[in-house]
């Protein structure tokens with residue numbers, strides 16, 4: 331929370347009133363950093379048929395998304411499972427350094443290359459002002475969020491193809507194990523790039539404009555101007571595809587037994 335953040339004096343209705351839908355890297359980060367099984371803080375909910383981040387657990391089955399669970403019964407108004415209540419209605423995020431990207435970027439969004447503020451938020455009126463915000467920080471987070479959404483969509487589609495091919499249902503625990511292992515591999519790709527270069531490469535994602543297709547699946551013509559970005563795209567694709575092949579092979583005897 332920076333010095334200009336209005337969140338310090340707010341009752342944080344944002345942490346209670348949304349379905350906090352997250353991507354793979356969020357689940358991996360929280361699970362790994364807090365030593366928590368994903369089942370202990372995630373819920374699933376139905377995803378639309380065309381949702382690229384909707385995963386299946388059985389061939390031809392419905393799609394699901396993941397979100398943070400809530401304290402008490404899952405309903406609008408109940409706080410996020412990581413909410414820590416303090417006195418007089420105040421509280422705070424219990425996982426602030428590891429909070430999901432959707433929380434890190436709220437209430438900003440990317441309008442072309444520009445950081446803009448949503449007008450459909452729970453924030454007290456006029457609490458956010460671009461002039462008082464660290465816009466560079468929000469832009470970085472929005473670019474990272476964009477990249478992580480595309481990467482998660484690519485990973486989910488690879489998982490879905492493997493489930494459809496195997497003709498055997500999978501459990502939610504297997505999906506969570508897949509996520510934790512895959513993102514461990516993806517982190518090695520991330521760590522192989524120096525931090526300052528990583529940010530420059532993320533800019534290629536953000537500068538593509540919100541409506542541009544996922545560069546991990548799109549036929550990028552003309553080829554990206556940056557060979558380093560092209561290499562990163564190939565590394566990420568190879569990591570996901572290679573992991574899926576290995577996982578699929580390790581699952582095969584079980585698939586045959588279940589058939």
Ligand code: SF4
Pocket residue numbers: 344345346350398410411412413414422423424425426429430433
């Ligand atoms: S993770 Fe933290 S910031 Fe995000 S909704 Fe939960 S309590 Fe709020």
Ligand code: SF4
Pocket residue numbers: 336337338340341342343344345436437452453454457
């Ligand atoms: S509702 Fe807005 S001002 Fe209040 S904590 Fe959430 S983001 Fe901050």
